[in-house]
Amino acid sequence: MTTLDLVDHYGGSPANFLDIGGGAKAERVANALDMVFSDENVDAVVFNIFGGITRGDEVAKGINDALGQFDEIPKPVVVRLAGTNAEEGREILNDELVTVEETLEDAVQRAVEYADAEVEQ
């Protein structure tokens, strides 16, 4: 919810809010990403995970699985992983498919930039 507030704060506009829930496994993350891509109002996706019960490596696997099925990624994806197993997650993430940012503020600002660029196209 704070991520949404920050999207607004940095001049963007949230199209879709999806909480993957505590302890999400890779399959749930992949399904979530499919659903968000299917929303035509979405111009960019920001993944903000600060895991307690959710493990960064599981999220990263889900993101890779979801993106692996596309020849071309439908919308730019920015990922910020912190917390439980975040380092393992960042190692798993394919940075040819996603932009990885370290802080919440940077990730949201980058996603808003991408969304603005998509709109201009």
Add this chain to the structure above:
Amino acid sequence: MSVLVDDETRVIVQGITGGEGKFHAEQMMEYGTNVVAGAVPGKGGQEVSGVPVYDTVDRAAREEDADASVVFVPPTFAADAIFEALDTSLDLVVAITEGIPTQDMSKVHKRLSEVDTRLIGPNCPGIITPGESKLGILPGNIFESGNVGLVSRSGTLTYQVVDNLTNRGIGQTTAIGIGGDPIIGTDFIDALELFEADPDTKAVVMCGEIGGEDEEEAARYIAENMDTPVAGFIAGRTAPPGKRMGHAGAIVSGSGTGTAESKINALNDAGVPVGDTPNEVADYIEDFL
């Protein structure tokens, strides 16, 4: 100093034979928590990661001299697990489980008024006294021992603010995740009371979110009772009315109560600055110290 938990706290993990229970029991032990027993009906006599498992909380508490428990039991059985801990007269029960039926929690809530045991949660990340003990699922590596107390309805938001504090070299006495459900045990005011009474806590962060009126009540409490400075954050400024935002309790009702605006105004009126971003909260805390 700290509140509620320290390196002496002896902990039972209820549901230690489940996937999450086992994983987080191991994480807790790795952090330094004295996990002295597990309690799972029908699994007595087993051992999980070197921890003896008992059929009941009562037995586990007697055999291992425990004074607290953490509940990782699925929602359907979680209220029973909490009742068991209350009946054992533990000092503290931390319920991590998300999705406990509200009707079950209303029964738990009534029982709480009759016992001395304190409940934290449910649907919460738990509690941590950095460098000593954590009861729950909080990622220990982001915390640092220091003199800021933190109380929050959201786990992720707790981690975010703590990360912002720790990155500036500002440590924490204790962080308490009170949980995102409509019916919870320890609330903002309970936690603020504890921090106000703790001589080592020099400043407090309070992270609220839309839904209910607990933040407004906490604001009144702060204005009337606290000398320790408090900075706040309220999530859900952009949340549309009538939509449940991630947490069961995080909803701006149709009649317009529970908005971020109302909570921010109440806190500001009580002299509590509220950050626009989590990082701004850390700015305020830095100014206090």
